[in-house]
Structure formats: C-alpha cells, structure tokens
Amino acid sequence: MRDFVLKRIVAVIIPFISLYGFYVILHGAISPGGSFAGGIIVALSVIAFATIFGLDRAKEKLPEKILVWTESYGTLWYVLMGLVGIVKGVPFLSNRLAGINLGVPGTLSAGGLIALIGIGVGIRVASTMITLFFTMMEEEK
C-alpha cells in the first residue's frame, strides 16, 4: 500500500529509535532527558511503525494484552517503590532516608530507587501514548 522506499527506511530506523528511547530512560540520572522524554521516544518508534505498516501489523508485534498490562501495573510499580519507605519505617517514597545505597554518581545504578522508578515511569508513558494512538486509529477505520 505504502511506498517501498519508505517501508525499508522505516524498517532500518525503528530499532535505533527504540534503542535511543531506552537509552534516554536508563540514563535519566546521568544525562539530560529522563523517563518522560524517553518514554515518548519509545512510543514514537511504535507509532511510526503503525503509520507506515498499518495498525494490524503493529498490533501483531505489540499485542493489546501487553499494553493493558503495562498500563495497569506501571503506576502500581511506582507505589510499590514508595512502599519500601513505609516498610523501613520512614515516610512514603523516601529514598536516602530508607537507607538505600545511593551507588556511585555517574553510573547507571546511581540514585537507588530513582533508577527503578524511572524505568517504571518510562514504560508507563510509552504504553499510554501507544494506547491513545491505537485506540484513536481504530476509531478512524
């Protein structure tokens, strides 16, 4: 249906966009960017795939089951990370107070809970964007 050149170019580029998105999410503690920006980039790779190859093929690659799952458990993961503080007897969502090892600044594990929360928020943002796009595209058909 679409142009051959467009399809091939997007097929080559999409893995790199996706990889860059995950890079931005994981390096939120070190470099500019962070979980929100990285999540949007990851979502954009899937949206680009869906616009070029069609919604049906995109849904084959990324079933709705996974989307609903990440959609539901992303926020729960965040709350779970917050509960670590309560288990240790300090306020909700506390990081250093809870006695968590903050790691070496400048490495991927820096910041204790921050890295874990960042991954959760990034996946959460990506799944929200993809869900919105898929649902609206479906409506248009």
Add this chain to the structure above:
Amino acid sequence: MKIRNLVFLLIILLAVFTMLLAVAELPPYGSPDNPVHNMVTDRYINKALEETGVNNMVTAVVLDYRAYDTLFETIVLFTAAVAVYVTLKKAKGSESGE
C-alpha cells in the same frame, strides 16, 4: 450588533489592561534578589548530588524531592488512557460504533 461588538472590544481591552498591569508588577528577569531565588533553590543546587546521588538535577527533583507530584502525574496519564479507552473502544461483538 455594532454596539454588541463595541462592548466586547471594551471587555477585551479591560482584560488585557488588567493582565498587563500584573505583568508590570513582575520582578525583573534574572535579577539575583528575585523571590524565586530562595533557600529551596540553594538546597537543590548544593545538596542534590549528596542527598540523591544523581547528577541530573532535574531527575533529582522530579523523582526524589517531588516524587509525590510525579506519582500523581502518572495517575493522571493512567486516567487519560482509561478515559479514551472507555469512550472510543468498540465492544468486541459490535459491528458498527453506536
């Protein structure tokens, strides 16, 4: 109709005048004694690395100092997705949307 338009114009001018009055009251941009440069900023700039172990100060504020804010931000995202899902998603059996 003409008088109505004039009245609208008057209301708009009044609103713009009020807003400009508020803008004129703002402190000068970038001045060191602005009210935004208080101890909160100092704390973030001087202690963020020591207290959170993170180089990126924005991440330190968003995911540590203001973690509650981000938590409810993600809940807002969740609500938005659920709202769109509920309003636009077609039921599995139905042929055409009602």
